Amino acid sequence: MKIINGGVCAAKGFKASGIHCGIRRNRQKRDLSLIVSETPASAAAVYTTNLVKGAPLTVTKQNISNGIAQAVICNSGNANTCNENGIEIAEKMCGLVQEHTGIPAGDVIVASTGVIGQPLDITPIANGMHELVSALGDNSGYAAEGIMTTDTVKKEIAVEFELGGKACRIGGIAKGSGMIHPNMATMLVFITSDVNISPEMLQKALSTDIADTFNMISIDGDTSTNDMVTVLANAQAGNARITDEGEDFKIFMKALNTVNVYLSRMIAGDGEGATKLLECKVSGARDAETAKTVAKSVICSSLTKAAMFGADANWGRVLCAIGYSGAQVDVGKISCAFSSKSGSITVCKNGAGVEFSEELAKKILLEKEIEILIELHDGGFDATAWGCDLTYDYVRINGDYRT
Amino acid sequence: MKIINGGVCAAKGFKASGIHCGIRRNRQKRDLSLIVSETPASAAAVYTTNLVKGAPLTVTKQNISNGIAQAVICNSGNANTCNENGIEIAEKMCGLVQEHTGIPAGDVIVASTGVIGQPLDITPIANGMHELVSALGDNSGYAAEGIMTTDTVKKEIAVEFELGGKACRIGGIAKGSGMIHPNMATMLVFITSDVNISPEMLQKALSTDIADTFNMISIDGDTSTNDMVTVLANAQAGNARITDEGEDFKIFMKALNTVNVYLSRMIAGDGEGATKLLECKVSGARDAETAKTVAKSVICSSLTKAAMFGADANWGRVLCAIGYSGAQVDVGKISCAFSSKSGSITVCKNGAGVEFSEELAKKILLEKEIEILIELHDGGFDATAWGCDLTYDYVRINGDYRT
Numbered sequence: 193m194k195i196i197n198g199g200v201c202a203a204k205g206f207k208a209s210g211i212h213c214g215i216r217r218n219r220q221k222r223d224l225s226l227i228v229s230e231t232p233a234s235a236a237a238v239y240t241t242n243l244v245k246g247a248p249l250t251v252t253k254q255n256i257s258n259g260i261a262q263a264v265i266c267n268s269g270n271a272n273t274c275n276e277n278g279i280e281i282a283e284k285m286c287g288l289v290q291e292h293t294g295i296p297a298g299d300v301i302v303a304s305t306g307v308i309g310q311p312l313d314i315t316p317i318a319n320g321m322h323e324l325v326s327a328l329g330d331n332s333g334y335a336a337e338g339i340m341t342t343d344t345v346k347k348e349i350a351v352e353f354e355l356g357g358k359a360c361r362i363g364g365i366a367k368g369s370g371m372i373h374p375n376m377a378t379m380l381v382f383i384t385s386d387v388n389i390s391p392e393m394l395q396k397a398l399s400t401d402i403a404d405t406f407n408m409i410s411i412d413g414d415t416s417t418n419d420m421v422t423v424l425a426n427a428q429a430g431n432a433r434i435t436d437e438g439e440d441f442k443i444f445m446k447a448l449n450t451v452n453v454y455l456s457r458m459i460a461g462d463g464e465g466a467t468k469l470l471e472c473k474v475s476g477a478r479d480a481e482t483a484k485t486v487a488k489s490v491i492c493s494s495l496t497k498a499a500m501f502g503a504d505a506n507w508g509r510v511l512c513a514i515g516y517s518g519a520q521v522d523v524g525k526i527s528c529a530f531s532s533k534s535g536s537i538t539v540c541k542n543g544a545g546v547e548f549s550e551e552l553a554k555k556i557l558l559e560k561e562i563e564i565l566i567e568l569h570d571g572g573f574d575a576t577a578w579g580c581d582l583t584y585d586y587v588r589i590n591g592d593y594r595t
Numbered sequence: 596m597k598i599i600n601g602g603v604c605a606a607k608g609f610k611a612s613g614i615h616c617g618i619r620r621n622r623q624k625r626d627l628s629l630i631v632s633e634t635p636a637s638a639a640a641v642y643t644t645n646l647v648k649g650a651p652l653t654v655t656k657q658n659i660s661n662g663i664a665q666a667v668i669c670n671s672g673n674a675n676t677c678n679e680n681g682i683e684i685a686e687k688m689c690g691l692v693q694e695h696t697g698i699p700a701g702d703v704i705v706a707s708t709g710v711i712g713q714p715l716d717i718t719p720i721a722n723g724m725h726e727l728v729s730a731l732g733d734n735s736g737y738a739a740e741g742i743m744t745t746d747t748v749k750k751e752i753a754v755e756f757e758l759g760g761k762a763c764r765i766g767g768i769a770k771g772s773g774m775i776h777p778n779m780a781t782m783l784v785f786i787t788s789d790v791n792i793s794p795e796m797l798q799k800a801l802s803t804d805i806a807d808t809f810n811m812i813s814i815d816g817d818t819s820t821n822d823m824v825t826v827l828a829n830a831q832a833g834n835a836r837i838t839d840e841g842e843d844f845k846i847f848m849k850a851l852n853t854v855n856v857y858l859s860r861m862i863a864g865d866g867e868g869a870t871k872l873l874e875c876k877v878s879g880a881r882d883a884e885t886a887k888t889v890a891k892s893v894i895c896s897s898l899t900k901a902a903m904f905g906a907d908a909n910w911g912r913v914l915c916a917i918g919y920s921g922a923q924v925d926v927g928k929i930s931c932a933f934s935s936k937s938g939s940i941t942v943c944k945n946g947a948g949v950e951f952s953e954e955l956a957k958k959i960l961l962e963k964e965i966e967i968l969i970e971l972h973d974g975g976f977d978a979t980a981w982g983c984d985l986t987y988d989y990v991r992i993n994g995d996y997r998t
Contacts, residue, residue, distance in 0.1 A: 240919075241919070242915065242918040242919045243917075243918040243919070243924060243926055244914050244915060244917065244918030244919075244926050244946070245918075271911075273911075274911060274914060274943070274946060274947050274948060275947060275948075276947050307911065308911035308914070308915070309910065309911045309914075309943070309947070309948035310948065416915065417914075417915055417918060494897070494989075494993070495993055498989070498990055498992075498993035498994045499993065499994065501990065501994040502993070502994030504994070507712065508674075508676075508677060508710065508711035508712045511647050511677060511711070511712075511820075512645065512647060512711070512819065512820055514646075514647065515645040515646040515647030515648075515820060516643075516644065516645045516646070521646060523646055523647050540677075540712070543647070543677060544677050544678060544679055544712070545677060545678075545712035545713065582990055582993075582994075583990060583994075584987050584990050584991075586897075586901070586990070587901055587904065587985055587986060587987050587989070587990060588987075589901075590897070590898055590901035590902065590905070590985075591901045591902065591904040591905030591907070591985070591986075
């Protein structure tokens, strides 16, 4: 398997575009993106578990209930959530795709991200459709920009691998946290592939993988109303159709995981106000759930996140977060270390502090990517979670007036 | 019932003191407190649920297992947690109380707050005991200061009420969040009373009340390893002993609740870096658990807390936090309002935004005490939770180097 260029356009038969249509005031910011497949594709999606759900999610769920889709349309600048006419507007967006591309409205995935509780005006979207469709091409980067809010970098990746001698590709774009009118961190991920796979197996692959990737990210513990990850697989690679959990499914899963881990790390490292990517690796847990619970609790701890911002090896906060996680652990067996490209340092053994060089610890924690390594010495399971530090800028971005 | 002066010394037969003994470097800061009752008292306590527990909690639990205690000793500056000799040091602190007051070591409640993972030196405590015991008197305020870390105000209250014609009192001191060597927010509350009540009923009163008071506070979602609330009731008021849930128990519960709500609000409003007290009142819930879950989720939302810091009526974040709380609610029925002494404004009805004056909303949210009012229109249960805003200073306090 190798990393390649092209993002969501790397897979055969996919085109994308992203334009500024006028939902966002800043004309330098793209705010409308489109991804289309030449042919109908197997489709799968996972959605936020928030009871307050964006209207686009309801429409998308309905549209891909038959396992087929052919296009993705997504705007930034307005989440189209908690509005009286949200469903109507989301359906209109799908209708506009049909009008301008011929792809049936019922085969369109629709998404929105931005402020909630304000009506989304369809006018700029309708006016921008001609330009959006005309611009379709090898433009994954523009599509990635069109879904950004206060993300500071666009997020895209693609991989190539072989199934039965056929070259196959999976590519994805994602947005993380932050908005011009800050409201909440919506995570959106759109993945394309030319693999031939049944909608059932595609959904199985996605649902299985996100438990270890996107669901292991936390920026601030606030689960958005509009989170969504979708995959389209249009079969153009020409591989034998994947319809069960055989060897090909495993290869596909591995490629999908590579894409999702990459995007998860990018989203975490570009969290609102973040200066560092935090990666918490837990090993030696009695079961997989324990490993995950511990890793997520550490990554979510405001005190740990603030300590990492200050490059402070304050491991007591890590132990504290393990202790209140709800996971069953033997505190007296826990070891903890911090690691980065500047080195690695053990700060706690058997649940108690050990002497360590504060100078080396500081050097390690001043890097941009920090590993928090936790060994529970209680079994053979492990897990990784991703997050970011808590900074002045997080408060600034989210404490600013909307107006 | 009336509010009176005197804190933990308001109840008959209690004396207190607080001194600087040298655990903390700043000689202006008291770091050792003592509360004693003339006579043995019924004792009750509740402890952190964190699996990583401070050594003093283990010793206290053992000492009051018979329902009797007569003194409280507490130091700040070091949590005596995750040390190899923590139990030994905590027991030595109880032994020092016995040596200097004659109160049996087994009748002493011991507590510590401060940095974890560093050994606590018994020397300054031993050297300070003579001064500490000599200073015992009507000094609740000094005792309240001796348990402070980065708290900005001392926290004490007392109430007087009648039981069967006898004047009774309950008083308390508390500490909230923050440390000179910041580590984690430890909440400590020590309550004294001259009411005659059995240890069993005292524990029942405390355990019942904290579910609606101290357990409804959140500063930053990090549950400390050293949280503890204790009550001593020495029977000196001369009321008929409370041994069941009759009318006197109800009056005692109401007085205890008044003390605990007052201290809860003080702790929340003085959270690390806080500029505002947030009070989330949920009504119309289908059951008590739902009301509590919703109120705590809103109070814990980093995005809501940051919006309150910015005086931004960003109600979408409140709805978002309700949605991911895990509570069963009907989103389409939710109303939300913000209120303070400058007025009240409804921002959401039936789960969707309503037009409101941004100017009035800003005026309301610029006050120091903000109410977030949520009506679920789904039943007859309510709950209140307390928290604070998320500010630059929270990040500064917790991002600073320990060294």
